[in-house]
Amino acid sequence: MALWYDEVHQDSSRFGLKIESVIFTGQSKFQKVEIVETASHGRALLLDGLWMVAEADEKTYHEMLVHPALTTAPSVARVLIIGGGDGGSAREVLTHPGVEEVVMVEIDELVIDACKAHLPSIGTAWDSDRLQVLCQDGAQYVRDQPDGSFDVVLIDGADPVGPAAALFGPDFLEQCARILKPTGVFAAQAGSPTLQREEHLGLVRALREVFPVAKPYYGTVSIYPGAAWSWAYASHGTSPKTIVHERAQRIEKHTDIYNRDIHIGSFAMPNDLKRLLDEDA
Ligand code: SPD
Numbered sequence: 186m187a188l189w190y191d192e193v194h195q196d197s198s199r200f201g202l203k204i205e206s207v208i209f210t211g212q213s214k215f216q217k218v219e220i221v222e223t224a225s226h227g228r229a230l231l232l233d234g235l236w237m238v239a240e241a242d243e244k245t246y247h248e249m250l251v252h253p254a255l256t257t258a259p260s261v262a263r264v265l266i267i268g269g270g271d272g273g274s275a276r277e278v279l280t281h282p283g284v285e286e287v288v289m290v291e292i293d294e295l296v297i298d299a300c301k302a303h304l305p306s307i308g309t310a311w312d313s314d315r316l317q318v319l320c321q322d323g324a325q326y327v328r329d330q331p332d333g334s335f336d337v338v339l340i341d342g343a344d345p346v347g348p349a350a351a352l353f354g355p356d357f358l359e360q361c362a363r364i365l366k367p368t369g370v371f372a373a374q375a376g377s378p379t380l381q382r383e384e385h386l387g388l389v390r391a392l393r394e395v396f397p398v399a400k401p402y403y404g405t406v407s408i409y410p411g412a413a414w415s416w417a418y419a420s421h422g423t424s425p426k427t428i429v430h431e432r433a434q435r436i437e438k439h440t441d442i443y444n445r446d447i448h449i450g451s452f453a454m455p456n457d458l459k460r461l462l463d464e465d466a
Contacts (some may be wrong), residue, residue, distance in 0.1 A: 270296035272308020
């Protein structure tokens with residue numbers, strides 16, 4: 186009898202993958218952590234039964250979270266990642282030689298330990314001497330940082346339920362704006378523009394309350410609800426379209442998804458979302 190794991194989304198839709206074997210299962214004080222071998226997507230991580238990352242499409246997610254910010258921020262010396270316990274975002278950030286220090290703050294040590302042990306293809310930069318990993322509450326960490334202390338802040342959290350819910354609220358976003366340098370760039374995963382439309386719009390609107398520049402951008406991640414996915418870019422003035430070409434050109438040599446055409450195109454919006462966000466349509 187074949188084993189299937191389904192993510193049930195808001196009691197109205199589900200996405201399932203056939204499982205070849207369960208590699209790891211554990212319970213932290215925050216959530217259930219599982220790593221499975223799937224029939225179609227390689228190894229995958231689930232938190233509380235929700236698909237977080239799979240080897241087959243993690244680059245569509247991590248490259249698009251990281252590189253629009255890292256190719257447009259005027260300086261990328263100090264980068265903060267909140268969440269990101271599988272190590273994929275840190276790996277992509279560290280491909281930029283201008284990055285001097287990455288601080289990654291993941292609340293759940295079990296996620297890091299399980300991913301280090303069982304998803305080594307994703308977290309390939311754990312040993313970098315430019316990476317500092319902290320296991321603590323990311324929201325509290327951000328509150329404790331001085332003004333203007335990071336060039337880039339990336340939010341690589343789960344969806345806004347459970348431990349990641351605090352990462353979508355106005356208080357947290359205000360704190361992120363405060364710890365960014367004046368030219369700094371913020372980027373976050375921003376949910377499904379179809380199946381999580383209210384959460385997606387809510388995050389963009391909340392960002393617009395605290396940042397002069399706040400733009401959603403779009404792509405696909407096949408294991409996430411609806412497969413259509415989004416991220417949000419925000420800054421005190423830096424534009425997502427002002428690409429530092431020398432930096433982008435260098436990373437395009439190794440990226441599977443990201444390139445400058447994808448970068449610019451991902452900021453195109455369908456008319457219905459433009460109208461809902463009061464943009465000209
Ligand atoms: N629907 C799940 C969205 C999860 C986004 N972050 C996943 C972490 C990958 N590093």
